[in-house]
């Protein structure tokens with residue numbers, strides 16, 4: 178049996194999305210910037226996609242920019258706003274649990290002379306809006322807090338953070354890559370000035386994403402060349418990708434309620450069984466306000482990567498820490514941020530569930546997990562310590 182439980186890393190494209198994309202690689206192959214009928218056909222497909230996305234996010238089409246994915250949206254939001262500010266010394270506020278696309282960009286901006294405050298989170302993984310408020314300085318040009326975390330799935334109080342940024346007149350960006358398609362997003366109701374998401378995390382194609390920027394927010398281009406994307410993001414328009422993004426968003430949002438209910442039940446069954454049947458393991462992060470498809474566990478005495486590989490041998494695909502640091506044996510910065518030890522931060526495995534997950538799969542994974550965990554622990558000192566009744 179092969180089981181895919183790594184939906185937070187990427188999702189299999191929906192057949193209906195592929196069906197919508199295919200004509201954009203055959204009949205409608207034109208360059209959307211061309212003036213002739215081929216170009217106009219492509220442009221009209223792109224316009225329709227932009228309108229559809231804008232209406233779902235509750236903004237206007239002129240505020241939607243297509244990018245190459247979540248990573249570019251994150252980079253662009255940060256760099257675009259910093260570059261457009263005329264202050265001599267600029268300050269950004271973000272959190273310690275952001276995706277590497279945000280954290281690495283911030284570190285690079287620091288090397289370039291920017292100041293960055295990394296706000297911490299509580300032991301459940303939540304940002305306190307008061308901490309964001311307290312970090313605001315005269316030269317703060319941007320606040321960036323992710324909507325939902327990619328490792329432990331915690332959903333942040335975005336509307337509250339957005340409201341206080343509004344009050345202070347500071348643009349607020351949120352990386353909503355994990356949240357879009359899983360929770361309802363309304364950029365107006367949630368006081369969001371800028372938002373990024375990615376198609377491949379919502380059953381769409383890889384290599385395409387969106388950056389929403391509220392009219393009036395000053396930001397510079399990241400990529401220079403032609404006049405595509407309201408003159409802000411150059412490069413020949415990715416018509417199939419854009420059409421696929423809109424269709425993927427439309428479908429996931431339309432089917433969200435029904436699919437969330439199913440996924441949550443399976444995820445909860447997994448958590449319940451794992452906690453009951455596997456000794457010395459615990460859920461990382463909060464139980465409430467957590468993405469329905471996420472269960473991140475710490476297994477005492479086991480390296481996350483070792484468990485990942487052992488499960489892979491049995492045909493089960495899971496994630497370890499953040500996908501971008503897997504293979505590097507780095508401890509998870511998210512587990513460290515919620516107060517986990519260095520050992521904990523190397524012992525986490527992420528199980529992420531999606532619309533194709535079945536109960537049979539969940540039960541199979543728990544059974545395999547039980548025996549793999551036991552086997553891996555035989556080779557460590559864990560048995561001795563556990564026998565003495567002590568925690569690692």
Ligand SMILES: *Cc1c(COP(=O)(O)O)cnc(C)c1O
Nearest residue numbers: 246247248276278327354355375
């Ligand atoms: C996957 C992910 C990204 C990166 O998106 P890509 O489209 O793969 O570049 C950024 N942020 C979060 C929270 C993610 O989960």
